[in-house]
Amino acid sequence: MKLKIFFTLLSLVFLAQLGYSQDRFVTRSGHVKFFSSAPLEDIEAHSNKVSSILDLKKNEVVVSMLIKTFEFEKKLMQEHFNENYMESDKYPKSTFSGSFEGNSDLSALKDGTYTVNASGEISIHGVSKQIETPVTLTVSNGKVKADFVFMAKVKEFGIKIPKVVVRNIAEEVEVTAAFEYEPYK
Amino acid sequence: MKRFTYIVAVLALTFNLSAQDDLMDILNEGSEETIYAEATFKGARLINGHTSKLRKAKELEFVISHRFGRINSGIDDFFGLDVANIRFSLEYGISDKLTAGIGRNSFEKVYDGFLKYQIFRQSEGVKNMPFTVTGFSSMAIRTLDNANFTEDDFSSKVSYTHQLLIARKMSPTVSLLLSPTYVHRNKVIADQENDIFALGFGGRVKLNNRISLNAEYYYRLTSELTDQFKDAIGIGVEIETGGHVFHLNFTNARSMVERGFITETNGDFFNGDLHFGFNISRVF
Numbered sequence: 419m420k421l422k423i424f425f426t427l428l429s430l431v432f433l434a435q436l437g438y439s440q441d442r443f444v445t446r447s448g449h450v451k452f453f454s455s456a457p458l459e460d461i462e463a464h465s466n467k468v469s470s471i472l473d474l475k476k477n478e479v480v481v482s483m484l485i486k487t488f489e490f491e492k493k494l495m496q497e498h499f500n501e502n503y504m505e506s507d508k509y510p511k512s513t514f515s516g517s518f519e520g521n522s523d524l525s526a527l528k529d530g531t532y533t534v535n536a537s538g539e540i541s542i543h544g545v546s547k548q549i550e551t552p553v554t555l556t557v558s559n560g561k562v563k564a565d566f567v568f569m570a571k572v573k574e575f576g577i578k579i580p581k582v583v584v585r586n587i588a589e590e591v592e593v594t595a596a597f598e599y600e601p602y603k
Numbered sequence: 604m605k606r607f608t609y610i611v612a613v614l615a616l617t618f619n620l621s622a623q624d625d626l627m628d629i630l631n632e633g634s635e636e637t638i639y640a641e642a643t644f645k646g647a648r649l650i651n652g653h654t655s656k657l658r659k660a661k662e663l664e665f666v667i668s669h670r671f672g673r674i675n676s677g678i679d680d681f682f683g684l685d686v687a688n689i690r691f692s693l694e695y696g697i698s699d700k701l702t703a704g705i706g707r708n709s710f711e712k713v714y715d716g717f718l719k720y721q722i723f724r725q726s727e728g729v730k731n732m733p734f735t736v737t738g739f740s741s742m743a744i745r746t747l748d749n750a751n752f753t754e755d756d757f758s759s760k761v762s763y764t765h766q767l768l769i770a771r772k773m774s775p776t777v778s779l780l781l782s783p784t785y786v787h788r789n790k791v792i793a794d795q796e797n798d799i800f801a802l803g804f805g806g807r808v809k810l811n812n813r814i815s816l817n818a819e820y821y822y823r824l825t826s827e828l829t830d831q832f833k834d835a836i837g838i839g840v841e842i843e844t845g846g847h848v849f850h851l852n853f854t855n856a857r858s859m860v861e862r863g864f865i866t867e868t869n870g871d872f873f874n875g876d877l878h879f880g881f882n883i884s885r886v887f
Contacts, residue, residue, distance in 0.1 A: 497641060
């Protein structure tokens with residue numbers, strides 16, 4: 419009898435594990451690039467330390483990134499980005515938390531490319547906003563990749579650009595993300 | 604009893620499932636990051652002395668500093684503006700942790716060279732370090748003869764300064780600096796010490812994202828028999844615009860080299876022996 423309970427428990431644990439690994443996918447090394455194109459100069463920064471979890475059962479996605487992980491070619495620019503614009507001491511993180519419409523092929527992890535509309539709340543510089551953006555999800559060999567691009571208006575997130583540098587920094591910044599998820603264990 | 608165990612086990616499992624329901628919580632749980640303090644100081648100088656700030660690799664900084672004469676010298680010298688001394692320096696980041704610089708100060712015609720090395724960097728998170736600590740070593744050579752010396756050969760003109768620049772960004776607006784200092788002068792006039800220990804205190808308070816108030820005080824720990832020199836005190840405004848840092852200062856020191864302002868400041872700050880001055884720095 420004890421043995422029977424043991425096996426029941428064991429199979430339950432396995433089932434739970436199985437359920438997990440199929441639904442949830444995680445990355446801690448997602449890539450996000452932001453690009454600003456202004457008359458005087460193009461500015462570009464990259465982070466390769468963006469975290470995200472994708473849940474294909476609940477059709478939910480969360481993204482979290484530390485502003486200080488963005489790297490610029492010019493280090494002084496990076497300092498200004500953190501200190502004067504993003505105020506990353508006060509607002510260390512940017513997050514997104516949203517959902518997308520379900521797709522049975524996607525949740526069954528059938529290989530292929532799917533375009534879904536993700537909508538939810540993005541928070542940058544302490545300001546939260548609703549956004550909606552198409553996301554391309556690519557499934558292959560049980561792994562999921564997500565790609566999306568959206569434009570963020572600097573002003574809408576309470577970031578002021580002084581007149582002196584108005585020709586150096588664009589009012590609208592292009593944010594490009596590429597996440598390669600691994601099954602969550 | 605068996606049934607009870609079974610129920611408890613199942614409950615435990617379901618609880619385990621629901622506890623991990625919020626995706627953002629899961630994401631924050633496993634995050635392992637170290638956050639470094641950024642821009643504790645904007646400039647490599649606070650007023651006269653160095654801050655813990657280093658240049659990043661391959662950055663070149665050009666600094667022009669001026670100190671005018673004493674404000675209380677009156678209208679004859681146009682409140683000091685007729686009398687000016689200047690220091691130029693070039694400071695280069697060999698790596699993110701090592702900066703080398705050379706400079707020349709017109710006061711006593713001093714050439715100096717220095718190395719600054721980052722020992723610790725203030726951080727929070729996985730790596731926790733409350734302070735940024737930078738080592739500073741310089742050598743200065745006076746090329747103007749000193750009338751007090753009967754013999755003034757090359758070695759008498761040389762002096763050395765070693766400092767630990769211990770900084771902490773207390774909050775986004777306040778940064779503090781403590782700098783234990785050792786100055787060695789190869790030759791001094793009678794009754795003065797060759798070796799001087801001093802403790803520098805300083806800080807900056809940001810008024811907005813680009814302007815801060817800076818202040819600095821170098822307290823000499825070594826007492827000398829003839830007390831003709833004073834502690835160097837300075838107060839100023841720092842303005843940052845893009846790649847430039849401007850300082851507008853008032854200080855009782857004339858020299859802009861460590862030996863000069865730490866050990867041989869002769870103006871009395873509280874008696875109005877103030878020099879107006881500015882530092883302009885440009886990073887390439």
